[in-house]
Amino acid sequence: MTAKKVPYIVPVGPIHPALKEPVHIELTVSGEEVISADFTPGQTHRGIEWMGLSRNPVQIVHLTDRICGICGVTHSLAFARAVEQIADITVPERADYVRTIIAEFERIQSHLLWAGVAAHELGFDTLFYLAWRVREGAMDAIELISGNRVNYDIIQIGGVRRDITEDQFEPIRRCLANYKDLFGKLKMLFLEDAVINSRCKGAGRLSFEKAMAYSTVGPTARASGCTADLRADYPYAAYGDLNVKPVLPTVYSNDINGDTYDRIVVRIFEIAQSIEIIEECLANMPVGRILWEEKVAGILAACKKAKGEAVGLHEAPRGECLHYVAMDLAEIPIAWKVKASSYSNLHVWPLILKGAQLADIPIIVASIDPCLSCTDRVVVTDAAAGRTKIFTKEELTRLSYEKTRRLMQ
């Protein structure tokens, strides 16, 4: 039985049958345990930044929406904020509030989506379906406000393209009330369930020091105890008027472990926080214009006079999203650089996968809420014997399900 000492190489990806983007992960395993992990993203590279350099900011906003279909407002908001700083455009207050409301609905929708996926990875499909049904409430609200379920295209340089009218307040409030009623149930199902507890506690631990050293952002960082939250640290849009406090795992339990369970805690409680933020925004909505300049030609004229560089930031559901833009007296920017939140978080995969069991890989990989990921087919190569065994995503998921089942007995 010398074979058990031989490390296996397990390439995962890059195609996934369910929902995420292609990425290639390579794991070296010894038996059930992961010794080291590496990954190669880049299969969905579409050259968006390059395309942006032949379009003007009003056109780029639509491109930014399509960087990620889940964070429909994140990138457009960060990009618009960068351009607005360079061109010295002041966004009307009402537009700031509309931006905040849609950004928070996006957070609710994204966190519920994630919660569903996480439950699915554990083999808890009932909860997956429940989370996605509940998520439709936020999708309805987003559709009501923006007219589309995905890629809302609501941000314009200098404001928003659609106002929230009086008669829309009522359905939005109803949606929020609905979520409030449901929150207790969600909390109980996700945080008190015995299976979720036993599978997620201690899995994929990321210490505070490592979270800081790897510059993680968003819920992944907060679950490890970092208090970073752009909405509180560098308030923008309407967040300056609100009192946003970073959600740490301590809202629910006494200690911070930085494990998968803590990441669930943070996201679930952020849903509650978002509900409160939207309610406050609705109550204090200022009246007035929603655009700095109604005519596109006017916006472009301002861009033509703009010179300089700026960074636009937004706290996306997955953490800090950064857009760097430079303009030089022309409509078309001379530089545009995007740093999405997942980019910061992916780098901890090698760290948190190390020492994990094969069956825990799906949930640990999912726990940082990657905006790209996949575990479609896995090849286990026994280097010494030259044997190759092909695992499909289903088999890997089955391993995960079996572990859940064992725990329940």
Place this chain on the structure above:
Amino acid sequence: MKLTKALNRSLWAFHFNSGSCNGCDIEIVATLTPRYDLERFGVKLVGSPRHADVLLVTGPVTSQMADRLRRVYAQMPGPKVAMVIGTCGLSGGIFSTSYNLAGPVDQIIPVDVYVPGCAPRPEAIIQGVVTVIAKLERLEVGERND
């Protein structure tokens, strides 16, 4: 189209993301989950193209994914149908000027059903699936897939 007869058999789908923005992928899953619940007709996502009747392709096909798309399509048993979901898979859409595209999808594999929209609504995807069922029926009585 004899919908009842067709629904005797469940339609299994394999989803292939060829570089999409995730928007269409999320809508596919939304179509399968309780609000729209395509699963009540037996339509479900499977983990291997070898089990699938329908290939759902999203995204404009980046050059890295073109060959993989060809291989996945070749692995599917006939009669098979390919369905493109989303404008960027139809024509490149907003990404059409990119330097990294091998697509759109119908440049790589034969496509039977197109669902436009960015992202298409779940209702549109369901309409696409109904069209697929009709097409599969015709394929089964002998029409060729080309």
